[in-house]
Amino acid sequence: MQSVQQSLEFLSRLASEGPVATLAAAFAEAGYELALVGGPVRDAFLGRPITDLDFTTDARPDDILRIVTPISQAQWDVGRAFGTIAARIDGESVEITTYRSDVYDGRTRKPEVEFGDTLEDDLTRRDFTVNAMALRLPELKLVDPSGGMDDLIAGVLRTPGAPERSFGDDPLRMLRAIRFSAQLGFRVDVDTAVAISELRDTIEIISVERIKEELSKLLKTDAPRRGVELLVESGLADLIIPEIPALQLEIDEHHHHKDVYQHSLTVLDQAIDLERSRHPGSPPDLVLRLAALLHDIGKPATKRNEPGGQVSFHHHDVIGAKMARKRLRALRFDNDTIAAVSRLIELHLRFFGYTDGAWTDSAVRRYVRDAGDQLERLHILTRADVTTRNRRKADRLQFAYDDLEERIRVLAEEEELAAVRPDLDGNDIMRILDIGPGREVGQAYAYLLEVRLDEGPLPREEAEQRLRAWWASRA
The missing domain is CATH 3.30.460.10 (Beta Polymerase, domain 2)
Incomplete structure (x- = not known):
């Protein structure tokens, strides 16, 4: 100040x-x-x-x-x-x-x-x-x-009158208090915080659109983590986006796992840091921040206690993508945002197989194809998802992802990866096979796309030969 x-x-x-x-x-x-x-x-x-x-x-x-x-x-x-x-x-x-x-x-x-x-x-x-x-x-x-x-100097958020009356008049002010706390870096006055918790149920009279707008503004602040924590601590998150407080999984004395809630907040912090360093001056990326916050919401539903004290969360990426799609739709986010966030969550674990063995060029092409226009966000989310305190493991994952990004760059220059298509288009397929529009054209196109992903671009003559051989094998 x-x-x-x-x-x-x-x-x-x-x-x-x-x-x-x-x-x-x-x-x-x-x-x-x-x-x-x-x-x-x-x-x-x-x-x-x-x-x-x-x-x-x-x-x-x-x-x-x-x-x-x-x-x-x-x-x-x-x-x-x-x-x-x-x-x-x-x-x-x-x-x-x-x-x-x-x-x-x-x-x-x-x-x-x-x-x-x-x-x-x-x-x-x-x-x-x-x-x-x-x-x-x-x-x-x-x-x-x-x-x-005085409150500005002290860094305190307080209502001009009794907070119970202020929030009773307009419950949206509870969300605004949390957003301003994150936006300004202020603490919420004790009486004000208590009133938010006591009156949290009144948020139900606020339209979903206004709630979505405040949640979006919160996530687009410079440091939204404290605001998310206040949402959870006040109980408002249970009513607005319950998948977040549900990440606070109980850890018993026999089965141990990372604190999923704190991990998700750290991933959000790290994604924002990477967003700024890779794209300085760009506006806050709401899609990336939603994906970072929600990327592990499938874990509570998929948690399994394994022998030996291990805990597994098999397929939490797929389950989490479905859950995110449902929640964001309920909050009235637009279809493009919903599709992008759910796709990022679905793909956020894909990279971790890269360190188990060298990916072929085909695997790299598929990674790029599946990410589509979300590739840069996937780069950031995957890097941000590394929160281990083991420095050696963290360095190994960072070096592996550096290598993957470099391979993508090289292949993109050689093959125009961003626009991977078969070597023959639909008109070529119909002409070569002497067939009209229909399901067979789509099947032939899918086959040629798989060949393109596996082997890279082929000379036109060879692509035509492969298509004829595939068609003959079907007969």
Whole structure:
């Protein structure tokens, strides 16, 4: 966190130019109050980049729209019922919302919207004290009725009022507390944490789409591990994504195995580190992070105690892929995300056979083919899945995967692995065999693809001979 003086100087510069200055002048001239509020003020004091400009005012929506129309390039009033008008001013998007003092019925998170009269009352209805600070414009006066600055300095998340009432009004705030804890690196106040645990069942009134959105935002933070731990500790994970707390398998005195829950969190950490090092500057990869967190969820269902104190989890990759597909579908993730995550989980053990004996070029081709467009993510997930404390074993696995990636690179240059296809296409097959479209064409294509994977590219004449021989053998 940077000093208060540095933050105020930054906010002063922000308010003296661009859309902030334009809006401040327009609202002052019209005789209305205006304040920069919430996230932008918080992030200015934390020294974090400001990505959104949110304002609040005593002007009603119709007045807001009247004021911003002459100074903006575009306006959107889809949030008018909630008091929000959006606009593009000086090339930036802004949102201006009328002071509110909402009333909740306890059955849904949608309040009966009531407009308020003062900035202080508007701030005290917000989710957390660190988000309940505002900067009055144009005078640059900090308004902090709930002690948000003290909590910002202490690194604490706390609700402006009683947490039971805040979460009772809007249970989604429980997930937001967990997400902000991970995003800002703050600890959740004890009373706030207790309220989350006690009220966790009320999350059921929140739409699945909103839950999915908060879970996604959590996983896309720089360090989501603590947020996942809070989900589990609070009991919210049991209601949202129960496969994660289920990873906390009991270990008895006779049968020992790695702590699957802690292992999964470590894999998530390591996947994020590899994601950043291999693709610096790229946005957070939600598919990779979901796959890392869920890659072992098939273990509880496949756990077997073996003779000699060993524990096995045979086929947990296949079972886990099915479980992930079911859970992500229930959370309303899109089909592409579901397919990619489940495919990565299904394939995440494939590499470990590489160290048992040298793979043929055919095996390498199949690895690439099966991974398809998820190959780079599979590289990262497989490397992240090595959490052993045995340095020699870890080095051996790393060197083996280095070798596999190099072989893939060489074969890709020689054979265009990313687009492996048979040496003859469907039209060639029908012409050579003198057959029309049908099941036999697909079977012939599959045969030629297997030959291509086993032996690499063949001269066209040889491929034609192999096809005719295969067709004759069928007859």
